[in-house]
Structure formats: C-alpha cells, structure tokens
Amino acid sequence: MSAVLDVEATVGATSVATVPRAVIATEVAPAKASGAPTIAVVLLGTGVVGGALLKLLNTPAAASLRLVGAANSRRQQTDPVSLASRSLREQLNHQGDARDNAGLLAALDAGGAAVRVIVDATASAPLASRHAEWLARGYHVVTANKALAGGELTGWRALQAALAHGGCYGDAATVGAGLPVLSTLRRLRSCGDSLLTLEGVFSGSLSWLFNQYDGSRPFSALLREARQLGYTEPDPRSDLSGEDVARKLLIIARSAGFSLGTDEVDVQGLVPEALRALDTESFLARLEELDEPLAKLHADAKSRGCVLRFLARLNQRGRARVGLVEVPLTHPAARLYGTDNQFALTTTRYNTQPLVIQGPGAGPEVTAQALLGDVLALV
C-alpha cells in the first residue's frame, strides 16, 4: 500500500487520546456424533453476539456442547444438565439469579464434563481481566471480548503466563470477527516466518460506514443503521474513537511477537471533544454533531479524487497508527464492500506482495460462528 497511510495523510483527527485495550484456536472442527465427549459451556453476554451464539447452540453443529450457564450483566441461569430453552435470552431479562461468577463456574464443574469452557461475549473489561485466572484454574476461555489481549501489556503478559500452564484461549472472534487472521499468523510463525508490516481496515462498522458514506445521507443516520445491524460496539464511540481498531492491531502485533503497549499506538479518533465524556444514551442522542465535520472531510477528499477510509498500520520499526485517511480510488481499501475488513501481512516470506485476508469483519452471525468454531476446536 502507499504513502497515503503516512502521518501527513491522516485527516479529521479530532482526538488523539484514546486508550486502546489469545491465544490458541485452530480451524472449526466438524460436529461430533453422539457419544463424543461433551463440552460444558458457560456463556457470558447474551446481547448481539451472545444472542446469535445461543441460536447456533440449537443447531446440529453444536450437538456436542452442553450449555450449563448463561448470564447478562444483571442476571444468570445455571443448570448442570443443560439450559436448552430457546427463549433463554429473553428469560434473562426478567428472571434468574443475581450475577455471580462463582455460581457459573460451579455449574461448569458439576456435570463432570472433560472440557469446560467459558465463552465471553461481552465487552466488559472487568470480566476480561478474569480470563487469565480462569485459564489457570483449568477452564478454557473463548472470547469475542478484546479487552484483555488488546488492553494493557501487563494483561497480555498475564494471559501468556496462564497459557504456558495449559488451557486454550479461543480468540478468533477478536480480530476480523473470525476471519482467519490470527490462525494464519500463528501458522506462518510456526514455520519460522515473521511479520514485518501490517496494514488495512480492521473495523467492520467503520468499513461499512465509509463504504456507504457519499454525503447523500447524514453520517449519523448511517451510524444508527450500523448499530441496528449489530456492527458497532455496545458504545459506538469505541469504534469511532479508534479504540476498537487499536485493540485489534495490538492483538495481531502481540501475536506476531511485537511487545506493543497501548501507549505505542497513535490513535486518531473521530469523536469530538464535546461528545467524549457523555454516557452512552446521551451520546446517542447527539450523533448529529458528527455530521458536519464528516461531511467536510468527505467533500475535501472527493475534491482530490479520494475517499475516506479508517486505516491501521504497523511498520517494521513497530510504529503503529490508526486513523481516518484519504485514499485514492486505486487504493485496495477503496475497493471494499459492506463490512469488509482487509489485513495485508508482509512477512519475511511474503515480502514482494503482502498476504491479504479480506472479508466481512463484523456482524452477529459470523462472530458467533467464530466463537462456536473455537469451542469445537477444543476437542
């Protein structure tokens, strides 16, 4: 890719200060026939992604899984035999026990399953901070939550230390919503290949927004639609601020051996100062304040024959940047569709042309499938 990714080309930077925030999973295993070892599962989070996973758990692909506990932020239900109800997600809105991780772990232990898995489909940093402890206690963790691996370096190191003693960390959903990015990188590394540079579009929601945005509809209207479609984070500022992209960049970089801290990613976000300290509901009520600045950036880019794309880049010196840039129509990122993510990996062996992984990078169904795939890969 070209020099448009350089700092000078970064546009629309209304904020810099964002705090950005694995590791083992192979490919999806086929559904097991009856009599195969049962996997006991606890699901944390029954929102967009967790809700889609609950649907998948009622399909034949998940026949070897036994859901023994499920929780949202306020309530939980457990059943050491199986929580089979199709209306579990709705039930948790008004019935169940108070939240208590110990009760969920007890349900995992009670059934005597050989494989015990905690699936984290929340965006909760406090929950993510428990992942290493759970691994150390003998549970496997499968996660869509990026807050540990993409958070402070101390958390990443605690995770690696826990993994050194056993347990698996299914993290496919944390990058590209399950696109085979981390698995490919690990495979290359196991063959002695090394990541040199990385660049591309790592946000499904921002990809969708800027692939659509042509000035004919306000940016705020598109953002509301992206949220409805389940592409954004629970608080869309996590996407707009660049924080979610920075987390993915950190997860990839760290998986490739770069010990990058959160403060080593230069993050150029899109959330104006006035909207940063609000609670989520107040922010959602003021989305129209994004419209004018983005309309201007779009018009400026268009006048130069360019489009806007939210790009991430890690160079060979370990310098990392994420932000909105103008790219010419010939740029690979200008030719993305829908929620497409694009990861261009230049390695010691893929060094004349990068290895490019591209495809839908957000959405409940693909993300839930990535979680299921990581669970099935445990046996």
Ligand SMILES: NC(=O)C1=CN([C@@H]2O[C@H](COP(=O)(O)OP(=O)(O)OC[C@H]3O[C@@H](n4cnc5c(N)ncnc54)[C@H](O)[C@@H]3O)[C@@H](O)[C@H]2O)C=CC1
């Ligand atoms: N939406 C997408 O396309 C993708 C999302 N992800 C990740 O999946 C995670 C979930 O995203 P969504 O489902 O969109 O969010 P959501 O807001 O729809 O759902 C979050 C769920 O977590 C629950 N929760 C929060 N704190 C909890 C706690 N302490 N204990 C138990 N449950 C708790 C909430 O009650 C809710 O049910 C996020 O970490 C996100 O980054 C990852 C890849 C793609």
Ligand SMILES: N[C@@H](CC=O)C(=O)O
């Ligand atoms: N909000 C995220 C969802 C996947 O991680 C994105 O837009 O990419």
